[in-house]
Amino acid sequence: MSSSTASRLGVPADLLQDLADANRILAHQGIVDAFGHVSLRHPERPDRFLLARNMAPALVTPDDLIEFDLDGNACHGDERKVYLERFIHAEIYRARPDVNSVVHSHSPTVVPFSVVPSARLRPVCHMCGFLRDGPPIFEIREEFGDATNLLISNREQGASLARKLGDHPAVLMRGHGSTVVADTLKLAVYRAVYTEVNAQLLSTALPLGEVVYLTDDECLATLDVHAGQIDRPWNLWKKAATEAA
Ligand code: MN
Numbered sequence: 001m002s003s004s005t006a007s008r009l010g011v012p013a014d015l016l017q018d019l020a021d022a023n024r025i026l027a028h029q030g031i032v033d034a035f036g037h038v039s040l041r042h043p044e045r046p047d048r049f050l051l052a053r054n055m056a057p058a059l060v061t062p063d064d065l066i067e068f069d070l071d072g073n074a075c076h077g078d079e080r081k082v083y084l085e086r087f088i089h090a091e092i093y094r095a096r097p098d099v100n101s102v103v104h105s106h107s108p109t110v111v112p113f114s115v116v117p118s119a120r121l122r123p124v125c126h127m128c129g130f131l132r133d134g135p136p137i138f139e140i141r142e143e144f145g146d147a148t149n150l151l152i153s154n155r156e157q158g159a160s161l162a163r164k165l166g167d168h169p170a171v172l173m174r175g176h177g178s179t180v181v182a183d184t185l186k187l188a189v190y191r192a193v194y195t196e197v198n199a200q201l202l203s204t205a206l207p208l209g210e211v212v213y214l215t216d217d218e219c220l221a222t223l224d225v226h227a228g229q230i231d232r233p234w235n236l237w238k239k240a241a242t243e244a245a
Pocket of ligand 1: 036085104106151176177
């Protein structure tokens with residue numbers, strides 16, 4: 001890794017490596033493909049965040065990370081090509097001081113739950129208790145009409161998405177994908193993976209008959225377990241992604 005990137009951004013090199021690893025983990029776990037992204041709020045500048053340049057997540061290294069302000073502008077005169085949907089990250093960091101990491105993906109089993117309003121993505125497994133009563137669904141037509149390309153490509157659309165997210169840990173985006181947030185990078189990655197897992201489990205259960213979901217108290221009781229064991233999946237997923245590279 002280039003130590004100059006770490007000093008230029010004022011971020012410890014191991015944190016930049018973690019963010020690069022998060023990109024590779026999410027790709028290897030099938031949450032992102034050529035598209036999708038993960039960001040981290042700057043540890044010293046809450047009004048800044050770190051996100052890769054425009055590229056496939058599986059290929060991201062620390063030197064590919066760019067610092068952005070909350071208007072979605074690249075800092076330090078960085079002129080490399082950036083993600084169109086960086087406003088997802090910028091506006092969520094602006095609206096949610098408790099959030100330090102954001103994952104946006106099009107993970108395939110989640111998308112159907114964004115287009116069938118009656119099939120709410122409620123938690124069916126203890127690993128997914130953070131979903132509580134199910135993520136809200138962002139409908140871009142509500143504010144931006146029925147002729148958009150469905151992407152979040154400006155500040156206004158990002159702010160609209162952040163409003164729909166509210167204080168939830170996840171928001172589905174109709175016909176597009178989902179965005180999950182957490183107070184740490186590792187927990188955001190965990191939630192992105194297990195949002196997809198819950199969608200797979202629920203898709204399997206729904207045709208079998210009436211589904212029993214976790215109660216809200218059961219959901220709340222799972223939260224400390226996830227945070228307390230977060231290094232376990234992270235280390236496994238990191239090793240698997242590294243070996244596959
Ligand atoms: Mn997208």
